[in-house]
Amino acid sequence: MADDHDPDPLVLTLLLDADTQAWLDALRREHFPPERNLVPAHVTLFHALPGPELQSVLAALAEEARGFAPSDARIGPSRFLGRGVALSVAAPAMEALRARLAARWRAWLSPQDKQGWRPHVTVQNKVSAERARALHAELAASLPVREGRAEGLLLWRYRGGPWEPAARFGFTG
Known part of the structure; x- marks a missing residue:
């Protein structure tokens, strides 16, 4: 794990159950431009927490994960x-x-992270509008809503493209 002096930002995502993660990763591999597909499918909670605050972030996440049980996630x-x-x-x-985390970290949050949270998994990005419209129509017509589970939190270091795993917290409450 990187130290507290690492300036690269931290990204916080949900840890989804293995079946849901595998399904989303497969959709992303199928539809995301391969040269841009540098990270696994993910649901981002925070895009840019300050890297030098690693120990404070780790402590908060450990505390929250202990008190939280796995929960439903509809995809x-x-x-x-x-x-x-x-x-x-x-x-x-x-x-x-x-x-709760946003209130705790309010002073650290980027403008993007201060906005309302609209959870999603991007399965295609940076393609032509026509190609995106076609996939949206295809998925809207053929893809049923799927039930999954949020089982914890994943913390990453943003490394200018790829992400480096920093910590994993399973929900144990």
């Missing part, structure tokens, strides 16, 4: 992003968790 329907497609994620328990 779908598809959302058109203009030049890509995402699958919406409904995870009410995760909304409460994210709100």
